[in-house]
Amino acid sequence: MQLSDRITGLFLAGLGLAAAWGGSRLPAVPGQDVGPAAFPMLIGGGLVICGVMIAFGIGHSFEVPEEEGERHSTAYGLRALVPPGLLLFYTLAVDRLGFMLTAAVIVATAAFALGARPKLALPLAIGAPILVHAIFAKLLRVPLADGILPAFW
């Protein structure tokens, strides 16, 4: 997701303003001049200055131009959202489905998204969750959810 410096700069300036405003509304410590508001207001101010400078292109000359890769359609670019989407799926599904099933779905989906054939993706989707479960749940005692398909050990 490549955006112009004007957009990212103005976003940062807006964020800085919001941080400073939010900070200024925090309650003070009784009997103290400085409290929890001071630091966010300072950072907010800094972000506003930086955001405006970026929007005006200051410092752009120092950037190393990004290598021209293949141009892709927006739909292809959306594939980048697969990993965070899978993490979101993990948070929503793991307690109900259990670690094994959720992990298998995640591994298989990520492998197919990266162009794997079924003869690679399917064994990986079975083997990786078992290995990760063995390391984290068995050796490190991390309480991974059992759900509808508990580990066989």
Add this chain to the structure above:
Amino acid sequence: MHDMLEAFRLVAAPDVLVAIMASAVYGLVVGSLPGLSATMATALLVPVTFYLSPIAAIATIITASAMAIFSGDIPGCLLRIPGTPASAAYTDEAYAMTRKGQAELALGAGLWFSAIGGIVGTISLVVMAPLLAEMALSFSTYEYFWLAFLGLMCATLVARSSPVKAVASMLLGLLFACIGMENPAGTPRFVFGITDLLGGIEPIPALVGVFAVSEVMRAMVTPEPPKLPDRKFGSILAGQWGLTKKYQWPMWRGNIIGIIIGVLPGAGADMAAWVSYAMSKKWSKTPELFGTGHVEGLVEAGASNNASLASGWVPALLFGIPGDTITAIAIGVLYMKGLNPGPTLFTERASSMYALYIIFVLANIIMIPLGIAMIRLAAKILRAPRASVMPVIILLCAVGAFATGANLFSVFLVGVFGCVGYVMERNGYPVAALVLGIVMGSMVEQNFITSLIKSDGNPLPFIERPVSAVLASLTFGALLWPVGAWVVARLQRRRPASA
């Protein structure tokens, strides 16, 4: 002497030795896979360190990072794809040697001089840290505030990006660190009614997100790198002693530059390698050979990036200020394990410090046999398709984040930080500065607010003490440098136009 013996006993514990061996193999494998950096290898290890003893936890971080920095040379040399950014400086040179049929010499030089650099860097850590610790004992909150701020500023100076964007990234990191109740009044700040945010943003989900998840996101939209041709290697270490004698001066120069860059807060192994390679070319008797497959640059830069790894621990252990992104992660582990960084660590926990030195030396010694085995295995590992590695990494990100607090919100945060890291990198914002901001945020704020309360809101005491005055001027120099450089660039552009 008693502390030293105790340190040997700590390192010889079976769990520590197993941790060293396992993390060595892990570091070598992850570092050798293109696109998976040493920082990412270390970030993914943190959840595992949660379950280890303090010394075993630190040993995994030290060993995995040293191995990953070396093994990043392998795909660089064989495929012209650096395994880690620290290898990028001399990838073309190493690949040119491979094309000349000298792959063994190039890989052997990477391994041999990385090990030497690591050991020299460790010696610098042993010598420098206690001396600086004595000085640091007299530091007050003013000095700590400026040191932390200077560390953040240095991170922005060395970023190979727009300095303004680097400062903005750092400020964004500090803003993330403001979230939660860990502030002078214990007031919930920027939590938006979400109870999971009351404890603040933990550095681990942020690190795993910006370094690992964003890498998997990038892999989704970039083509698969080329496969390595099957090839048998000859002797790896043959001729390395000859190179050591021939290129003694470049090697020492690389070691010293690596140490200096490592000590500077924010500048890490990749910076050390770039500077050393450039220095090597500048001072070489045969600069015309550089770029054609000449080993001299590899000697100097290979020693330099590993030397910087050890010396990067000096500011981390003394002040809790990371020398680079790897030590930023290590600081999190130190706090988690009760080994809070600070000068008193050298007096009260001396045996732990000695143990840390021994682990550094041990890691660099076992790097040689394991590195040789890794080079021989490289042909097989580098042939693993990306579609078999990346899905496992995304699974490890989820489980690793969950393991830190048995909290699914951490997994969600990893995804959020993955998106943040991806968008930032695509738009030229350095994510390392963001991470340093998150790691150091509470320390900067605590020292800033305590100093302001002590001085009754008066800014003068911030610059009255001699050391704090020097640190303040250095910080302002770093802060104003982007503006100054921009003005100079503008003036220079205008001059030829008017001439």
